[in-house]
Amino acid sequence: MNAYFLSNGTDKDYQNRTDHWGQCKNTQDNPRCLVPPYLEKVSGNFGSDKMLIYEPCNYASNIAFYHSTTRICDYPDWSIDAEQQNSLKRSFAALAFGSSMWHGSHTFVGYSFDNNMIAVISYLAHQASVSGLPGNSTILKELSSDARNMTGVQVSEQLTNLFLKPVTAWPEVLNSLDLPLDYYITFTAFISTCLAVIFPFVVVETVVGIAANKILTLEDANFINYEYLPALKTGTENVTISKTEKAKIG
Numbered sequence: 001m002n003a004y005f006l007s008n009g010t011d012k013d014y015q016n017r018t019d020h021w022g023q024c025k026n027t028q029d030n031p032r033c034l035v036p037p038y039l040e041k042v043s044g045n046f047g048s049d050k051m052l053i054y055e056p057c058n059y060a061s062n063i064a065f066y067h068s069t070t071r072i073c074d075y076p077d078w079s080i081d082a083e084q085q086n087s088l089k090r091s092f093a094a095l096a097f098g099s100s101m102w103h104g105s106h107t108f109v110g111y112s113f114d115n116n117m118i119a120v121i122s123y124l125a126h127q128a129s130v131s132g133l134p135g136n137s138t139i140l141k142e143l144s145s146d147a148r149n150m151t152g153v154q155v156s157e158q159l160t161n162l163f164l165k166p167v168t169a170w171p172e173v174l175n176s177l178d179l180p181l182d183y184y185i186t187f188t189a190f191i192s193t194c195l196a197v198i199f200p201f202v203v204v205e206t207v208v209g210i211a212a213n214k215i216l217t218l219e220d221a222n223f224i225n226y227e228y229l230p231a232l233k234t235g236t237e238n239v240t241i242s243k244t245e246k247a248k249i250g
Contacts, residue, residue: 001051001097001100001101001104001105002047002049002051003166003167004021004101004105004107004109004167005021005049005051005052005105006049007167007168008020008021009021009023009105009107009109010109010167010168010171017108019107019108019109019171020107021052021105021106021107022052022054022105022106022107023106023107023108024105024106024107024108024110024111025106033106033108033111038055038058038103040054040055040056040057040058042056043055043056044056046059046104051104053104053105054103054104054105054106055103055104058103058104059100059103059104060100062095062096062097062099062100062103063096064096065092065093065095065096065099066092066093066096068092069089069092069093069096072085072088072089072092073089079132080128080131083153084124084127084128084131084153087124087152087153087156087157088121088124088125088128088156090156090157090159090160091117091120091121091124091156091159092121094113094117094120094156094159094160095114095117095118095121097113098110098113098114098116098117099113099114099117101113101114102114108171109167109170109171109174112171112174112175113170113174115181115183116159116174116177116181117159118183119177119179119180119181119182119183119186120152120155120156120159120177120179122183122186122187122190123143123152123155123179123180123183123186124152124153124156125186125190126143126152126186126189126190126193127141127142127151127152127153129190129193129194130193130232130235133235133236133239134235134238135234135235137231137234137235139227139228139231140228140231140232140235143180143185143186143189143223143228144180145227148178148179149178150177150178150179152179155177155178155179158173158177159173159174159177162174182217182220184215184216184220185216185220185223185224188208188211188212188215188216188220188224189224189228189232191208192204192208192224192228192229192232193232193236194249194250195207195208196232196233196236196239197236197239197241197246197249198246198249198250201233201236201237204229204232205225205229208224208225208229209225209229212224212225213225
């Protein structure tokens with residue numbers, strides 16, 4: 001991040017556009033950065049190079065994601081394998097950086113890093129939640145009608161290795177990831193899976209159908225309602241857990 005600041009970002013990203021420090025603003029001139037305005041109005045400087053930070057409090061708040069990483073280390077009762085656990089740790093640590101870069105730098109690379117890491121973590125959580133279900137349905141396991149080139153674990157590793165590359169190489173990698181980048185659909189699928197092992201499926205279809213139609217695009221809502229939920233119904237029809245376990249999941 002400091003290297004990106006000292007170079008003032010990049011003159012040419014993967015789409016041959018500039019991405020200078022502080023350029024990603026909420027204006028019609030730069031539609032790729034049309035994001036809600038934040039409340040912090042006072043910028044500050046950080047470190048020996050006086051790195052300009054646009055949102056000091058929001059920048060510092062991302063230390064919380066490092067606590068998520070250590071909590072994963074401390075949790076004693078995982079049912080997912082070590083590789084999935086490591087990917088979650090890597091991704092939360094990378095999100096700590098990515099989110100702080102966005103709120104600190106107001107660059108498109110920071111914006112992409114923040115949103116892509118949320119997408120990766122939600123996708124890892126989704127794939128972990130369905131990893132024990134039978135079958136190889138790409139709709140159920142990969143949220144896609146066609147097989148993806150990479151798993152969530154592999155995407156997490158790809159993003160971690162990004163730090164070994166010069167900052168000018170980051171934009172192209174960040175915008176070529178093979179996962180659902182609109183993480184609303186991933187969270188919807190994850191919540192659907194949790195509900196499916198707690199309630200009768202008719203309840204799941206009703207609740208998720210109403211929610212999906214309100215918060216997702218029409219295309220994504222149709223995918224959840226007419227492709228994901230039927231695949232989930234098939235995948236969970238023989239899952240039986242106790243009331244105590246249902247309460248814990250709830």
